[in-house]
Structures are given as structure tokens and as C-alpha cells.
Amino acid sequence: MEMEKKGIKSIEVGFSIVKAVSRSDEPLTITELSKICNMPKSQIYRYLVSLCRIGFLKKGSDLRYALGDELISIGIRAMENVDIHIKAQPFIKQLNKTLDETIALAIWIENEGPIFISWEESSKLIKINVRVGSIVPLTTSATGNIFAAFYPETKTKDLIDRELSKNQMNQKQLEETLSTIKKEGYAYTQSYLPGITAISAPIFGPNKELVAALTVIGLSGVIDISENSIYTKELLKTAKEISRELGY
Structure with missing residues (x-):
């Protein structure tokens, strides 16, 4: 020992x-x-x-x-063995085909935070690349907000506190944002990267635990973040389908 x-x-x-x-x-x-x-x-x-x-x-x-x-x-071989990556890939490809926007999948890495493990780019002339393996912030990105809202607080608190302190952000405002995300079931941001809009939805496992976040990423002014837009509806629909595939 x-x-x-x-x-x-x-x-x-x-x-x-x-x-x-x-x-x-x-x-x-x-x-x-x-x-x-x-x-x-x-x-x-x-x-x-x-x-x-x-x-x-x-x-x-x-x-x-x-x-x-x-x-x-x-790293590639490791990701190929991740169950969520294998089961979600057909759904990600279909969502990418339906919306023709970049679709990304992120999971939680202990002590690191949300990390992108898979993505499908759009066929548009202006492409938005997602770097597989990149870690995204919990407080300022749509993907991160999903984990901040639905992942256990014991796992996210230290990272959130660190980001709030580093960026001099308002904790009350973040709490209000996360409360809205829990109510509406999805997160969005138009300010994390200039000119880029992202909408993200949670993917749950058999024990109702958050296992991943599915995100649509595109140009601001093109992607509609409203609840009834095709982007939001198709994203939420796909996230639910993947959740069911995982046993939720």
C-alpha cells in the first residue's frame, strides 16, 4: 500500500x-x-x-x-472505445445533415471540465472547426453551462469558483442563468466567441445522470436560439434520442 x-x-x-x-x-x-x-x-x-x-x-x-x-x-483509439461516442455518432451525423451546422459532443473529464470528443462540420463555405480534446469553460460557453446546470455541484463548484474569480463574474447572474437552463432544458450563448452562436442540450444516462452535452455551433445571425426554432427543436429531439439509446 x-x-x-x-x-x-x-x-x-x-x-x-x-x-x-x-x-x-x-x-x-x-x-x-x-x-x-x-x-x-x-x-x-x-x-x-x-x-x-x-x-x-x-x-x-x-x-x-x-x-x-x-x-x-x-487518444483517438481511446475515444473510439467511449460508449457515448459510439452510440451518439449516428445521431450526430443525422443532426449535422438536417441542420448543416457544426455539431459537437462533449463529456466531463475529472478535475478538467467539459471536453469535446467528437464533432461533425457543416458543408457551408464558412466552416466552424471544433478542436477535439479542447476544454471549454463552465461559466461562459453553452456546452459548459449544461454541465454547470446539470452535473453534480460537488464536481463543478471548484472549477466554477475559479472561473468566476478569474473573470470577475457575478455569481448571482450565473445562478439565474443556470436556473433558466434547468427550466428550459437547453443553454445558448452568443458571446463566448465573437460572431459565433451555440446551442447546447443535455444527454442523460440510465440513472438520470448527465453524461454528455450535444451542441450546435454556427454563425451569429444564422442560428435561431429561440425555443421554437428548428435548431433548438432538432437539437433537443436528438439529445433525447441519444439519452434513450443510453438507457435513460
């Missing part, structure tokens, strides 16, 4: 470096990683060499580090 508690520190450190790279929107230099991970360059360099050697990271010609092909391959 005591040996199990100790673990292998170097693996944990290496994973923290990989995590820092995965959270960044662009490749990072060794200097940037040194600051993020609070490690001396000489120490982090040795980890970077090994992580690149096994394919978990890759070093570009500009000396910046990004996720490696081997890690991406492992």
Missing part, C-alpha cells in the same frame, strides 16, 4: 508537461514550458527529449513543441 502511494514521480512530471502542451492553442517553446511547469530549462529539456522520442510530443523546425502522432493515435 505504501509503495502504491509513492508512485513514480518522473511519470507524473512527464504527464504534466504533455498536459501543458495539450492545453495550449499553439505549440510552445521550451522557455514557455519552463514557466508553465515551473521547471528549470535544463530539467525540462531531458523530459522533452524522451517525450519526443516515444512520440508523445514532436519538435517543429521553429523549436516549438506540439502533441506527437503516437499520443494522438492513442
